[in-house]
Amino acid sequence: MMDLPVNLKNNPMLDRWLGVDADGLMVRSGKVELGQGIATAMAAIAASELRVDPVKIRVMPTDTALAPNEGYTAGSFSIEHGGPAMRVAAALTRQVFADAAARHLGAEVDDLVVQDGLFRLPGQNAAVSYAELAGAVDLHVSAFDLGFPRLLGVEDSAVGLRRPDLPSKLSGAAFVQDIRLPGMLFGRILRPTSPNLRLVEFDRAQVASLPGVVSVVVQGSFAGVVARRDDQALAAIAVARKSARWAAISALPKDDDALSWMDVMPIPPRVVVAAEGAAPQGRRLEASFVRPYLLHASVGPTCAVADWRDNGATIYTHSQGVYPLRVQIARVLGLAVESLTLIHAHGAGCYGHNGADDVALDAALLARAVHAPVMVLWSRVDEMTWSPHAAAMRVDLAATLSDEGRITDWECRVESTPHLARPGMGEDPNLLAAAELEGPVPTAPQLAKPPVATPGFSISDRGGDRNARPLYDLPRLTVLHHELPQGPLRSSAMRALGAHLNVFAIEGFLDELAQAAGCDPLEFRLRHMTDPRAVAVIMAAADAADWDENDAGAEGIGRGIAFARYKNTGAYYACVVRVAVDENVRVLSVHGAADAGRVIHPDGLLNQIEGGVVQAASWTLLERAGWSEDGFTVQGWDSYPIWGFRDIPPISTTVIPSREASLGAGECAAGPVAAAIGNAVAHALGVRVRQMPITRDRLMAAIQGEMG
Amino acid sequence: MSQKHEEDCMTNRDGHGPICLIVNGQSCAVEVDRETPLLSVLRDDLGMLGTRTGCLEGRCGSCTVHVDGRAVQTCTTPVWSVADQRIDTIDAAAPGTLIARVRDAFLDEQAAQCGYCVNGIIMTIASLIAGPAVPDRGHILTVLDERHLCRCGAHPRMLRALDRLLAEAVA
Numbered sequence: 001m002m003d004l005p006v007n008l009k010n011n012p013m014l015d016r017w018l019g020v021d022a023d024g025l026m027v028r029s030g031k032v033e034l035g036q037g038i039a040t041a042m043a044a045i046a047a048s049e050l051r052v053d054p055v056k057i058r059v060m061p062t063d064t065a066l067a068p069n070e071g072y073t074a075g076s077f078s079i080e081h082g083g084p085a086m087r088v089a090a091a092l093t094r095q096v097f098a099d100a101a102a103r104h105l106g107a108e109v110d111d112l113v114v115q116d117g118l119f120r121l122p123g124q125n126a127a128v129s130y131a132e133l134a135g136a137v138d139l140h141v142s143a144f145d146l147g148f149p150r151l152l153g154v155e156d157s158a159v160g161l162r163r164p165d166l167p168s169k170l171s172g173a174a175f176v177q178d179i180r181l182p183g184m185l186f187g188r189i190l191r192p193t194s195p196n197l198r199l200v201e202f203d204r205a206q207v208a209s210l211p212g213v214v215s216v217v218v219q220g221s222f223a224g225v226v227a228r229r230d231d232q233a234l235a236a237i238a239v240a241r242k243s244a245r246w247a248a249i250s251a252l253p254k255d256d257d258a259l260s261w262m263d264v265m266p267i268p269p270r271v272v273v274a275a276e277g278a279a280p281q282g283r284r285l286e287a288s289f290v291r292p293y294l295l296h297a298s299v300g301p302t303c304a305v306a307d308w309r310d311n312g313a314t315i316y317t318h319s320q321g322v323y324p325l326r327v328q329i330a331r332v333l334g335l336a337v338e339s340l341t342l343i344h345a346h347g348a349g350c351y352g353h354n355g356a357d358d359v360a361l362d363a364a365l366l367a368r369a370v371h372a373p374v375m376v377l378w379s380r381v382d383e384m385t386w387s388p389h390a391a392a393m394r395v396d397l398a399a400t401l402s403d404e405g406r407i408t409d410w411e412c413r414v415e416s417t418p419h420l421a422r423p424g425m426g427e428d429p430n431l432l433a434a435a436e437l438e439g440p441v442p443t444a445p446q447l448a449k450p451p452v453a454t455p456g457f458s459i460s461d462r463g464g465d466r467n468a469r470p471l472y473d474l475p476r477l478t479v480l481h482h483e484l485p486q487g488p489l490r491s492s493a494m495r496a497l498g499a500h501l502n503v504f505a506i507e508g509f510l511d512e513l514a515q516a517a518g519c520d521p522l523e524f525r526l527r528h529m530t531d532p533r534a535v536a537v538i539m540a541a542a543d544a545a546d547w548d549e550n551d552a553g554a555e556g557i558g559r560g561i562a563f564a565r566y567k568n569t570g571a572y573y574a575c576v577v578r579v580a581v582d583e584n585v586r587v588l589s590v591h592g593a594a595d596a597g598r599v600i601h602p603d604g605l606l607n608q609i610e611g612g613v614v615q616a617a618s619w620t621l622l623e624r625a626g627w628s629e630d631g632f633t634v635q636g637w638d639s640y641p642i643w644g645f646r647d648i649p650p651i652s653t654t655v656i657p658s659r660e661a662s663l664g665a666g667e668c669a670a671g672p673v674a675a676a677i678g679n680a681v682a683h684a685l686g687v688r689v690r691q692m693p694i695t696r697d698r699l700m701a702a703i704q705g706e707m708g
Numbered sequence: 709m710s711q712k713h714e715e716d717c718m719t720n721r722d723g724h725g726p727i728c729l730i731v732n733g734q735s736c737a738v739e740v741d742r743e744t745p746l747l748s749v750l751r752d753d754l755g756m757l758g759t760r761t762g763c764l765e766g767r768c769g770s771c772t773v774h775v776d777g778r779a780v781q782t783c784t785t786p787v788w789s790v791a792d793q794r795i796d797t798i799d800a801a802a803p804g805t806l807i808a809r810v811r812d813a814f815l816d817e818q819a820a821q822c823g824y825c826v827n828g829i830i831m832t833i834a835s836l837i838a839g840p841a842v843p844d845r846g847h848i849l850t851v852l853d854e855r856h857l858c859r860c861g862a863h864p865r866m867l868r869a870l871d872r873l874l875a876e877a878v879a
Contacts, residue, residue: 034822035820035821035823035824035860036821037821162815166818167815169826170758170820170823171799171801172757172798172799173757173758174823177760230748298822298859299762299770299822299824299858299859300761300762300822301761301762348824348859349821349822349824350822351859380765603818607821607865610861611862613861614863615859615860618861636763637765637768638767642859643861644853644863645849645867646850648863
């Protein structure tokens with residue numbers, strides 16, 4: 001008998017996953033909708049086993065009182081881990097209902113067929129639906145007691161399936177920011193303008209006297225205002241800021257250039273891969289690649305609602321991990337975990353560990369102070385300064401080339417700030433307000449110890465070394481990772497984690513090695529690749545782009561190719577990018593190819609890859625967050641430009657048909673797109689920019705460096 | 709805050725008394741500070757929650773509505789400045805209206821990821837293609853980049869929805 005999927009073993013009761021009432025079927029996944037369309041995919045998976053139309057399945061919110069605990073929705077694991085659990089749970093549910101249908105119809109269960117949500121004997125009119133059997137079935141039954149079900153497998157019903165959550169999102173209330181509870185008040189938080197400042201005091205009496213202000217809450221250096229209206233809370237914070245005094249609690253490195261400040265922190269490396277044997281002789285090349293801190297920069301404000309009752313609360317949150325967050329908030333508040341219910345509500349686009357967890361604690365603290373439901377929204381500037389940044393990184397590579405043009409040795413040294421500092425992953429809660437409160441909870445905002453295991457979420461790397469190991473055939477390999485436990489800015493997981501810079505570095509360096517070997521970049525990659533699925537996506541991208549090995553580039557026009565398999569275990573993606581370089585880099589086209597195994601929701605896959613291409617191009621060409629003597633350098637959208645409509649090139653994605661196991665694909669494009677842009681710029685200019693973002697200044701510096 | 713019937717509604721431009729708004733064809737009076745952003749009045753007084761709260765600095769465009777047919781960012785618009793003017797939001801877009809047609813084109817192209825920015829973009833596109841002249845695609849993109857942001861990278865799909873609408877406008 002096949003083994004049950006891990007997430008189902010951890011949550012074996014079927015009524016955690018599925019439910020039926022008079023209105024039909026409901027599913028509850030522990031994987032939450034982040035804008036990536038996972039709710040649609042889960043409905044499609046359940047529908048294919050239940051044999052109902054997926055649009056008739058209601059996807060219920062992930063609620064710690066009701067839903068399975070699947071840890072975080074992160075790491076492109078939702079389809080890989082959450083999908084099989086949902087599939088088996090749905091198939092078991094179908095079997096439980098089939099037994100009830102057989103009794104209802106007076107038939108043998110093995111003779112029944114189920115189609116369009118109806119059980120019947122073939123050729124007969126008498127039929128019974130899931131909803132009609134709801135009263136006769138108890139889903140409070142353990143999967144362990146039922147055994148492994150017969151899986152019906154994928155139907156093509158998800159082809160053309162539209163996302164059921166979009167019509168309401170495109171017309172009315174749909175997001176956590178739209179929740180309106182009776183008697184709900186609005187809170188805003190007063191936070192510093194520099195990463196090294198702490199609040200000392202402000203004129204509380206003045207703020208308390210402002211229109212609409214219900215309470216001024218101060219605990220340690222945590223300070224918030226609760227008001228009847230959100231605009232009143234905002235106005236009160238503006239007044240509080242005028243009288244606020246701040247104190248520096250640490251010094252900032254003078255320069256926010258990632259190349260300089262990282263080197264002053266001596267951190268012993270973690271050996272990810274150790275080389276064996278003596279280093280071979282040959283021609284040796286070296287290069288360093290850098291990425292600054294980046295921002296999630298979601299369009300919607302970080303938000304949570306806490307509804308405080310007696311000695312506990314219900315918290316509505318757009319967190320990626322309601323179960324782990326519940327534990328950490330309970331810990332900070334000194335409450336039993338059971339006294340908190342966390343309910344996931346949709347937020348604006350989430351690309352990783354943003355401020356969603358922090359604001360949930362903010363809301364809980366304010367709601368506890370006023371014993372009423374409180375919504376807290378973050379300001380744009382708080383959003384772009386105090387939510388965790390994407391880690392800053394540097395990658396140093398060295399390789400040896402044989403006379404035959406093969407790589408015989410590869411050394412990689414990664415330096416990064418933390419990529420995996422989610423609440424519950426380390427010793428500290430890593431919730432912003434927890435570090436501001438006075439009290440017994442550990443207050444260091446960053447991660448000091450390696451992450452602990454979280455149900456349904458296995459961590460095979462530390463984020464900084466994600467994709468640091470090339471998938472190519474390298475006879476001798478060394479990978480070291482230096483992780484700075486506390487960088488100047490708060491950092492944690494953002495889409496693709498270290499893979500963005502690691503793939504940019506690996507694939508950029510491969511082009512440098514190919515050039516040194518006098519070899520076409522496509523040919524050089526194929527020379528070092530034996531994984532047939534990797535070869536297939538590389539060839540598919542090259543074919544889609546009409547790759548021409550005799551294209552000499554220059555005249556400001558160039559093309560680059562790059563490949564990665566996300567995490568070396570997820571989806572395969574390769575692309576060819578064409579660019580025009582004048583004062584800036586303009587992307588002319590992106591021809592991509594992906595192998596994500598068996599595809600659950602084809603349009604969802606394409607949407608994720610298209611979005612990943614656009615976002616990664618924006619990171620690579622425009623984005624940078626840092627600090628100066630005056631504090632955070634980003635103060636809002638004007639100081640953090642991102643790609644817009646006129647930047648969008650034609651983007652194509654060839655999806656390789658596959659019946660292999662489904663592979664997470666939401667993050668697969670980021671690294672290859674960045675690298676292909678870098679390679680295309682080098683092809684266009686004849687010089688390489690190894691530091692992101694590839695801006696006008698960096699282009700000029702690279703050209704002058706070559707000439708000088 | 710209170711809402712009164714139309715006959716009671718007379719905006720006092722001296723800054724006292726209720727401010728009269730015509731929202732989605734309904735007249736209403738709101739008693740708020742006259743500098744209150746229109747966004748706050750729409751969401752917190754009138755329940756128009758499809759009009760999103762975004763950056764509050766007039767950049768991301770997620771709060772966009774129509775004021776006398778023009779696309780306006782409500783987070784930086786004081787409510788007094790739109791008194792007695794016709795305000796249309798996405799919340800009440802009836803089937804067959806231009807706003808609903810633009811929304812349908814977005815749904816047909818599944819032109820969203822999180823969907824947070826989309827309502828504002830729909831409102832701006834609807835205002836730009838409303839006139840009798842054939843709209844200029846380049847001009848529309850320039851306006852979208854000046855007034856809207858999308859972080860998920862759903863732009864390619866939104867452009868497909870726009871092109872579908874432009875093709876209908878020409879046909």
